[in-house]
Amino acid sequence: MLEMPEAAKNKTYQVLIVGAGPTGLLLGILLKKYNISYLIIDKLSSIATTARAVMLHSGSLEIFDSIGILDKVIGKSIESKYISFYFNNYRKAIIDFSKIDSSHPFYLLIKQPDIERILLEKYLSLNGEISRGVNLYAIKYNDEYILSDANRLEESVLFESEYLVGCDGASSKVRSLAGIEMVGETLDFNYILAEGYTQETFSMHESSMYISDKGLLSVIPLPDGTMRIAGPCNFESLRTIDGVDELKSYYESALAKLNMQKNMRFIKYTQISKYTVHQKIAGSFRKGNIFLAGDAAHLHAPAGGQAMNTGFQDVWNLAWKLSFVISGKEDKNMLDTYEKERMPIANDVIQTANFFDFISKIRASETLNEMQDLDEICKSLARKISQNYMDYKTGSLNGKKSHYQIMTKFPMLKTEHQEFDSCSYIFVCRPDCRSLLPENMKWKTVFSDISTDNVDLKKSIGLLIRPDGYIIENFSLESIG
Numbered sequence: 001m002l003e004m005p006e007a008a009k010n011k012t013y014q015v016l017i018v019g020a021g022p023t024g025l026l027l028g029i030l031l032k033k034y035n036i037s038y039l040i041i042d043k044l045s046s047i048a049t050t051a052r053a054v055m056l057h058s059g060s061l062e063i064f065d066s067i068g069i070l071d072k073v074i075g076k077s078i079e080s081k082y083i084s085f086y087f088n089n090y091r092k093a094i095i096d097f098s099k100i101d102s103s104h105p106f107y108l109l110i111k112q113p114d115i116e117r118i119l120l121e122k123y124l125s126l127n128g129e130i131s132r133g134v135n136l137y138a139i140k141y142n143d144e145y146i147l148s149d150a151n152r153l154e155e156s157v158l159f160e161s162e163y164l165v166g167c168d169g170a171s172s173k174v175r176s177l178a179g180i181e182m183v184g185e186t187l188d189f190n191y192i193l194a195e196g197y198t199q200e201t202f203s204m205h206e207s208s209m210y211i212s213d214k215g216l217l218s219v220i221p222l223p224d225g226t227m228r229i230a231g232p233c234n235f236e237s238l239r240t241i242d243g244v245d246e247l248k249s250y251y252e253s254a255l256a257k258l259n260m261q262k263n264m265r266f267i268k269y270t271q272i273s274k275y276t277v278h279q280k281i282a283g284s285f286r287k288g289n290i291f292l293a294g295d296a297a298h299l300h301a302p303a304g305g306q307a308m309n310t311g312f313q314d315v316w317n318l319a320w321k322l323s324f325v326i327s328g329k330e331d332k333n334m335l336d337t338y339e340k341e342r343m344p345i346a347n348d349v350i351q352t353a354n355f356f357d358f359i360s361k362i363r364a365s366e367t368l369n370e371m372q373d374l375d376e377i378c379k380s381l382a383r384k385i386s387q388n389y390m391d392y393k394t395g396s397l398n399g400k401k402s403h404y405q406i407m408t409k410f411p412m413l414k415t416e417h418q419e420f421d422s423c424s425y426i427f428v429c430r431p432d433c434r435s436l437l438p439e440n441m442k443w444k445t446v447f448s449d450i451s452t453d454n455v456d457l458k459k460s461i462g463l464l465i466r467p468d469g470y471i472i473e474n475f476s477l478e479s480i481g
């Protein structure tokens with residue numbers, strides 16, 4: 001356990017991050033590039049070890065690549081390209097990630113505590129400050145600063161900060177103290193989650209969903225050689241069932257009713273639990289200088305393993321904006337774009353993670369046309385779930401109308417391009433247009449043969465890219481001057 005740094009008591013920070021889960025830790029790492037003061041607090045004394053996320057998609061892998069932890073993450077993972085859907089033991093649909101346009105055309109299966117450990121190690125190696133065992137319970141705020149009241153053991157600790165980011169998970173205290181409501185639904189049946197060694201062996205290189213007329217279960221291989229089998233089983237209420245033995249017998253009797261061809265019984269359980277699924281989004285991602293990110297802002301069904309990945313994209317979007325505003329490079333209006341850009345994406349992820357229509361289609365599809373439809377849905381799901389194709393066309397940078405609001409991701413971010421590690425906007429110029437540039441270019445400039453499906457470059461000389469790799473503008477010579 002890390003001790004509360006003496007200096008943190010009653011100290012003023014530019015940013016206070018509440019929550020050292022995956023979202024808060026990544027935000028901490030990203031802010032390190034900028035010269036601002038901040039602290040992460042967490043009520044837990046160490047990383048939570050409960051079974052939660054296992055899928056890490058290519059959008060997150062690109063971020064991890066840019067902060068130099070991808071190799072470590074790969075070292076703890078299984079690489080996988082497919083999610084297969086079996087109906088009555090016949091593979092009817094397959095989401096194929098190998099075709100996505102990314103330098104990482106796959107997803108990784110890795111246990112969430114391993115991801116958090118690697119993020120924490122990176123954060124600490126950058127001399128990031130973290131105070132554990134500190135439970136936030138009250139805040140007072142006005143337009144300029146926030147006073148956060150927390151306790152650690154018997155002691156009360158007061159933090160003053162300009163900005164507060166609630167990365168404090170599904171039951172976010174920051175969200176409730178800011179008076180932000182969650183909107184959406186809680187599914188009226190529970191999911192079961194069992195891990196261990198199964199009687200029958202399953203592929204270690206794909207995740208699969210086994211569907212029958214009576215229910216469904218996902219089978220996910222884990223890097224330690226065990227299997228996770230999870231899902232709503234047969235939709236019978238699990239509410240009154242509790243305790244490990246009761247859950248095991250529920251699971252085993254559900255299997256008999258499910259009519260699955262594969263034998264999903266466990267020889268040895270390493271864990272079994274049940275959980276509730278929410279499909280909810282915060283009414284707002286911001287209140288004044290208070291922001292929400294990750295599970296504090298949105299909750300999704302587990303299908304496709306997208307929730308934690310969405311939290312990573314939230315802070316990838318927020319970190320540079322906060323830093324630019326704090327350092328005076330941009331005015332405060334830019335912070336409005338965080339919710340504008342991220343909320344539609346989070347809503348979209350809620351829709352994507354609701355697999356029930358897709359499952360009904362899998363059950364019903366028989367004709368060639370219906371099977372082709374399934375194929376098309378799978379292609380679109382691969383793009384969406386990878387979180388590699390998000391665009392921010394609804395967002396407007398800094399509230400100003402640009403020449404050309406694009407906000408799609410620039411493909412060079414997907415290659416080794418150190419310039420994108422910088423903390424500024426970057427102008428990517430066509431090499432043959434070098435001589436056309438003014439001497440006093442206001443942006444750092446790199447030369448590259450630009451190619452992207454989304455931008456017609458015939459009339460342009462270059463693209464302006466944000467620190468998170470999104471194209472802001474497509475420039476003609478007139479607009480450069």
Ligand SMILES: Cc1cc2nc3c(=O)[nH]c(=O)nc-3n(C[C@H](O)[C@H](O)[C@H](O)COP(=O)(O)OP(=O)(O)OC[C@H]3O[C@@H](n4cnc5c(N)ncnc54)[C@H](O)[C@@H]3O)c2cc1C
Pocket residue numbers: 018019020021022023024041042043044051052053054055056112134135136137167168169170172173174193275293294295296302304305306307308309310311
């Ligand atoms: C069974 C299951 C399977 C899942 N599978 C996937 C998957 O495959 N892929 C995927 O992307 N997602 C998955 N998820 C979701 C994923 O686990 C969450 O999205 C992720 O943990 C959210 O990270 P976070 O940092 O936003 O919040 P959390 O991980 O909840 O972290 C919040 C942190 O805030 C701290 N905190 C809370 N309140 C306070 C307070 N008052 N003061 C100080 N600290 C506080 C907590 O101690 C915690 O450390 C799964 C979830 C479950 C339950």
